[in-house]
């Protein structure tokens with residue numbers, strides 16, 4: 212055995228993972244005077260999914276990260292940590308489909324104008340047909356959306372992007388999931404809003420519009436928030452332990468005693484503590500228990516699945532390529548799902564204002580053809596697709612870098628809730644000093660704010676003996692900003708349900 216961190220009678224909390232949840236827990240515990248050890252497998256980055264990667268002075272996110280919360284405590288915490296470095300940014304994001312940009316959130320007049328007279332008439336005819344001859348007993352996502360919108364609108368605004376994000380055919384996703392999340396179309400309302408002058412917005416509209424139109428963002432990207440918290444840990448003599456992957460979680464008689472970590476070079480260290488917070492994937496926590504969890508619990512944890520993600524950052528010798536923060540690519544002729552323009556999130560994300568850095572996002576499964584493609588092939592694909600979309604010419608791309616992100620999205624299939632419940636029941640009853648927090652840490656589709664809230668509650672329970680239930684933190688799938696007239700969500704960001712009996716193994 213390598214190092215053994217000394218722990219006396221005093222409380223000492225070992226935190227697994229230095230993402231938003233792990234670092235929020237550390238920050239809160241330090242405020243209460245509780246010493247912590249944060250172990251992180253990445254050799255240099257903190258922030259997890261919310262890290263900002265740097266390449267030759269260009270900074271980019273793993274997917275653009277808006278800072279927005281309905282929870283004032285979280286908003287205040289962000290201000291407390293970064294102060295004036297938190298910018299308020301205007302939002303512009305559009306949908307690209309076959310050479311045209313559609314406002315997002317969708318606006319009826321803009322959509323009809325963009326579709327052109329012929330396509331609009333065809334869409335209206337296809338809508339009318341769907342209303343008169345609906346698919347009886349819609350079972351799939353495709354059936355349901357076609358019934359509500361008609362085939363043509365379904366194809367433009369729903370099919371491709373949903374399939375790109377989730378890697379599942381819309382004929383395999385459940386109609387219930389669509390019905391819960393997509394508002395049906397009232398064509399009369401659409402035509403009215405397209406053709407008649409708009410009423411004066413109410414105060415509530417103003418508030419919602421504000422949420423839709425702007426968000427906060429650290430000047431140097433989301434990673435800056437977590438780099439600052441890590442620096443504070445360091446200043447207080449409790450630096451993040453980098454490059455240490457959790458290898459085993461040792462327990463005895465109902466309590467975790469220590470966490471064993473291993474570096475890439477095979478060096479082992481033991482971190483004893485009185486309480487343990489895990490923000491690493493639930494599946495890994497159960498797999499690392501020593502002695503092992505009961506077989507049924509292992510099986511439940513192993514059944515949890517994830518959607519993975521590749522971001523290809525391309526540096527372009529052009530000052531302005533498009534004004535949006537990001538664009539949803541519904542176009543079926545390319546594989547890219549979304550394109551981020553990082554200098555539009557914050558001008559400081561690029562070292563030279565005459566250049567641009569775009570992040571092309573590809574949704575995939577770890578181990579599939581996209582995931583295993585080599586970096587040069589992915590940069591070539593992204594460059595080709597940018598040129599195909601007319602964003603820039605291939606010879607304007609002067610550099611490219613690939614970031615693969617495993618477990619970007621916890622998947623909610625029909626069985627996930629019972630699997631999470633089995634794991635949670637086991638841990639809560641058998642290992643009372645092991646606390647789960649965060650996104651993959653709880654297998655919840657949490658954004659940063661909810662990941663942070665779970666960590667705050669868990670930390671407070673440990674420091675003050677209170678008994679908040681972190682599982683009750685709202686895990687709503689989508690932000691306010693994505694809810695708008697005509698539909699609840701057209702981005703496919705929410706997590707779909709597969710049809711019963713067709714769950715990926």
Ligand SMILES: Cc1cc2nc3c(=O)[nH]c(=O)nc-3n(C[C@H](O)[C@H](O)[C@H](O)COP(=O)(O)OP(=O)(O)OC[C@H]3O[C@@H](n4cnc5c(N)ncnc54)[C@H](O)[C@@H]3O)c2cc1C
Pocket residue numbers: 227228229230231232233250251252253257258259260261273274275276277278279455456457458490491492495520619620648649650651652657658659660662
């Ligand atoms: C594409 C995308 C876009 C997003 N957009 C937004 C957005 O706009 N706004 C927003 O608020 N949120 C957004 N999110 C969500 C946000 O990234 C997460 O809510 C947040 O990062 C979760 O924090 P966490 O600490 O729970 O987990 P993570 O960020 O996953 O951090 C977990 C940490 O644990 C470490 N770890 C894992 N395994 C081990 C191990 N075995 N040993 C040691 N360390 C380990 C990881 O390296 C990581 O640092 C987005 C996420 C994605 C994928």
